[in-house]
Amino acid sequence: MNKRIYLCLAHMSGKEQDFIKEAFDTNWVVPLGPNVNGFEEDLKRFVGQDREVVALSAGTAAVHLALLACGVGPGDEVIVQSFTFCASSHPVTYLGATPVFVDSEKETWNMDSQLLEEAIVDRIAKTGKKPKAIVPVYLYGMPAKIDEIMSVAGKYEIPVVEDAAEGFGSIYKNRMCGTFGTYGVLSFNGNKMITTSGGGALICKDVEAKREIMFYATQARENYPYYQHEKIGYNYRMSNICAGIGRGQMTVAEEHIAHHKHVCDLYRDLLKTVTGVTLHENPSVDYDSNYWLNTVVLDEDLRVIGEENAYATTVQGVVGGAAGVTHAVASLHTDCEPNTNVEAMRVFLDKAGIESRPLWKPMHKQPIYANNPAYLNGVSEALFKVGLCLPSGPCVTDEDVHYIVEQIKAAIVK
């Protein structure tokens, strides 16, 4: 095999270029226009529940503006699922507020509602104030126990910002993830379920909420013939070019989701007989994950070829490194890292031309958040040590999945 198999590469429908060409032909090369409106209409129809959608420049921007609209400001606290990508929690800090981390439950790997309630009660006792918002996440597309989370949030009257960046098209009890809370975050980064090259959206409850988000996404301009500013705004609107890609992608969104689920079915089938490697799956019929990334956990006593050399050298292609600049590391280890068999599996697959990746390192284990309050049960840290993400995107063929599982088997010491 000489091609490389990636986790989730963007895949174009072919229609994207038509929408972009139209934008050029009609001179709509700006952060508004027919593609932005059209993409928002497509998304609105897709998520249902009579929600409104605002297209933005990134999922991170969507988290940021949702929190702003929830009134989060300096000195406030926001409860965030610890087991996530940093874009769920970093915007809390942009606003001068403090993320308070809550651990996950074992079934979905998402926010544990019991711990959430403990955290709320304890924060009120310790600070005299309620947290300003709650940010649960749909990790790798798996629906959270959002009804339980909503019920705790409702009891304390705290708004919920669902981070559905990875859960585009995931369904919980017949309802689209991202439509339960006050706001729902979507991401269209290059590696997500659909892409606009880079982009995001915020699902809002009504037209009024949408208008407020659009106001802050366009530098908060007051209604005068000149630029009058009474609030601090942001330049977060999606461009009409990116939205053209999004409209093209929406023509294949259902296909992409079906493909990710099909890849999951194949992994399930092929991994059935592989002891020590367990696929993460929908816990019951209430859950309908989009399987954005299929993930497995490795038994601690599974022996993998090359394990004795795991972490012997620093990684060259650090995760996400291709997309930006990363710092060289001073040491080969941190105080919390995947088990040696997981790292050995990653290296073995990498040499076989297969990209795999550890699960998100929990935010409460990140040096930058070392002093933040955290309500823990050990679940996310334990999963981080044993988990691995496998190729799952629209470019991954059946043949690829067979090859990947063959290589996983080949990596295991008999």
Ligand SMILES: *Cc1c(COP(=O)(O)O)cnc(C)c1O
């Ligand atoms: C991708 C992602 C985001 C948003 O990311 P952008 O790259 O800014 O679009 C937010 N939260 C999670 C959990 C994500 O995976």
